[in-house]
Structures are given as structure tokens and as C-alpha cells.
Amino acid sequence: MPPSEDFVHLHVHTEYSMLDGAARLGDLFDEVERLGMPAVAMTDHGNLYGAYDFYKGARARGLTPIIGLEGYYAPQGRFERRPFDFGGGFDEATPDDSSAGRGKQSYTHMTLWAENTPGMHNLFRLSSLASLEGYYFKPRFDRELLERYGTGLIGTTGCPSGEVNRWLQAGNYDRALAAAADFRDILGKDNYFCELMDHGLAIERRFREDLLRIARSLDIPLIATNDLHYVHASDAETHDVLLCIGTRTTMDDPKRFRFDARDFYVKSAREMRTVWSELPEACDNTLLIAERCHVEFAEGANLMPRFPVPEGESEESWLVKEVERGLLQRYRGSVPDDVRRQAEYEVGVIIQMGFP
Numbered sequence: 001m002p003p004s005e006d007f008v009h010l011h012v013h014t015e016y017s018m019l020d021g022a023a024r025l026g027d028l029f030d031e032v033e034r035l036g037m038p039a040v041a042m043t044d045h046g047n048l049y050g051a052y053d054f055y056k057g058a059r060a061r062g063l064t065p066i067i068g069l070e071g072y073y074a075p076q077g078r079f080e081r082r083p084f085d086f087g088g089g090f091d092e093a094t095p096d097d098s099s100a101g102r103g104k105q106s107y108t109h110m111t112l113w114a115e116n117t118p119g120m121h122n123l124f125r126l127s128s129l130a131s132l133e134g135y136y137f138k139p140r141f142d143r144e145l146l147e148r149y150g151t152g153l154i155g156t157t158g159c160p161s162g163e164v165n166r167w168l169q170a171g172n173y174d175r176a177l178a179a180a181a182d183f184r185d186i187l188g189k190d191n192y193f194c195e196l197m198d199h200g201l202a203i204e205r206r207f208r209e210d211l212l213r214i215a216r217s218l219d220i221p222l223i224a225t226n227d228l229h230y231v232h233a234s235d236a237e238t239h240d241v242l243l244c245i246g247t248r249t250t251m252d253d254p255k256r257f258r259f260d261a262r263d264f265y266v267k268s269a270r271e272m273r274t275v276w277s278e279l280p281e282a283c284d285n286t287l288l289i290a291e292r293c294h295v296e297f298a299e300g301a302n303l304m305p306r307f308p309v310p311e312g313e314s315e316e317s318w319l320v321k322e323v324e325r326g327l328l329q330r331y332r333g334s335v336p337d338d339v340r341r342q343a344e345y346e347v348g349v350i351i352q353m354g355f356p
């Protein structure tokens with residue numbers, strides 16, 4: 001397929017987006033491969049649990065795996081639990097934090113991809129600290145963590161729940177512009193993109209012109225994504241049931257949380273380029289991201305820490321001597337036969353596994 005007709009999905013929620021993503025890895029790879037796409041991303045909600053399985057599975061199919069994350073960004077800081085007040089907003093749905101009112105959010109969304117292996121490691125660190133230090137409803141990171149671990153990362157303005165979009169929904173263009181400029185400066189001019197989505201939703205279309213105006217003003221390149229939550233269009237109803245489980249409600253509840261469209265599947269390159277026919281560069285740039293992103297897991301590497309041992313000793317020989325010294329000390333020089341047999345067995349297993 002000529003590059004001008006190709007496309008890469010960069011906003012993908014797999015089965016590792018717990019109770020929200022219904023795209024099983026095997027099915028996802030099958031469909032991407034069937035459509036002739038060269039790569040695919042994983043951007044699960046707030047976690048990277050599936051990164052290695054995704055990486056290994058994609059590589060086995062000859063696909064370029066793009067390791068990413070749709071993270072939860074806290075404009076107010078990861079240690080602050082009070083919701084951030086945008087001063088107004090689009091009446092989209094019940095806020096995630098039931099104590100927050102309209103226009104107030106405990107977090108926003110941000111799409112991030114690892115460009116290289118050091119960037120992937122930084123993404124792991126950012127995600128871990130978001131859980132350890134910023135968890136409130138969701139694992140949240142903030143500007144300080146993004147500055148600390150932004151090297152090797154590529155980011156976007158995000159979905160309609162991103163900070164830039166939230167300011168636009170609040171009617172504050174200047175704050176939206178300032179937020180986009182700040183993220184661009186943190187990540188670097190070539191590492192920040194204006195993310196465009198179109199699932200036929202009012203919240204996406206109503207503020208698009210302002211979003212494009214920001215991209216032009218700051219010279220931010222465009223990137224088209226489909227907020228993929230399942231593999232086939234026919235999976236929409238199954239995904240609806242999954243959302244009911246996640247929100248502890250039933251399909252009969254008219255007020256339940258639901259997606260207001262059925263377009264969150266693996267669309268073909270033709271479908272995506274039809275949607276964005278007036279902005280073809282937004283689709284072209286998905287291929288650019290796929291070319292830029294290359295990560296490697298250290299498969300088979302011995303990552304065990306190395307300990308200093310006396311000259312003439314190896315870690316194995318020193319372990320044996322230390323165990324013997326400990327046995328003699330504990331049993332006052334008279335080690336029972338059954339204890340010695342057990343110790344020799346356990347030391348043998350440790351050495352056989354390469355874990356001294």
C-alpha cells in the first residue's frame with residue numbers, strides 16, 4: 001500500500017485498559033495485519049501492564065509495536081486531591097469525581113508514546129510514580145513528573161478530556177493556547193502533536209476550529225487518531241456490557257455511562273483518510289510516528305545486581321561459603337544431615353537459575 005494511502009492507529013485501548021478496553025491483543029494484531037498496516041500502538045488508561053505482551057506479540061506478527069499510555073494528568077499537581085476548576089465546561093457526562101461540579105476535573109487525559117528505549121523506561125517511571133504518589137481515583141502525573149521524565153517521549157493534546165480541550169470547552173482560548181505551548185516546550189517542538197478525533201460527537205466537532213487555530217499559531221503538527229476500544233464495529237454492544245460491569249450498572253439503566261457513538265474500532269486506512277480528507281497530513285503523520293518509534297526490551301539479559309566478592313571468588317563460590325558459615329554459626333558446628341541436604345538443594349537451585 002502506498003504511504004499516501006496507509007495509516008497507523010496510535011490511540012488504542014486493549015484488554016489492559018481494565019473494564020474499558022475490549023480489544024484483545026490477538027484479535028487486534030489479526031485485524032491490523034489483515035488491513036496491511038505496518039504498526040500499531042498501545043495506549044492503555046494509566047498503566048503499562050501489557051507493554052511486554054504487546055511488544056512480543058506485535059513483533060511476532062512483523063508489526064512495529066509503539067509503546068504508549070493515555071495518562072491522567074493533574075493540572076493542580078499530583079499531590080492535590082481537590083478538583084481543578086476550569087471555570088466552565090461542555091456538559092458531557094457525570095464527572096469522574098462525584099464531588100466535582102461542572103467544569104471541575106480531578107485530572108485530564110494526555111496521550112504519550114515512547115520514541116526510543118530510554119523513553120520507554122521514562123514512561124515506566126512516570127507511570128509508576130503516578131500510581132505511587134498521585135493516585136486519587138486514577139494514577140495521576142503532573143508537570144513536575146513530565147519535566148523529569150519527558151526525554152524520549154512524544155505527546156499530544158489528547159482526546160476531548162485533555163487539558164487543552166478542557167480549556168476550549170470552558171471558553172478560555174488563551175489558557176488553552178498557553179497549556180499547549182507549555183507542553184510543547186516541555187517535550188520539545190518536534191515531540192508534541194495536535195491530536196484530532198472524529199467519532200461524530202458534538203464535543204469533538206464544536207471546538208475543532210479553535211484546536212486547529214492553536215496548532216497553526218504554535219506550529220504544532222497534526223495527528224489523526226481513532227479512540228479505539230474494540231476491534232470490530234460489531235463489538236460495540238459487547239463493549240457496552242463491559243462498561244456496565246465497570247460502572248456497576250445494567251443495560252436497562254437509561255442514565256448509565258455509555259459511548260455516544262459506535263466508531264471506536266480498528267478503522268481501515270481508507271476510512272480514516274476519508275474522515276480526514278481535508279487534512280491528509282494528520283494521517284501522514286501517523287506513519288511518521290511509527291517510523292520514529294523504536295523500542296527494545298532486554299530479553300534474555302541478566303538484570304540481577306552484581307555484588308562485590310573477595311578476590312579469587314565468584315558469586316557462586318562465595319554464596320556456598322556464606323551459606324556454610326551461616327549453618328555452622330546457627331547450629332554451633334553440628335549441622336543436622338537433613339538441614340544440610342536442604343541447604344545444598346536450595347543453593348543448587350539458586351546457582352542453576354543464575355541467581356547468586
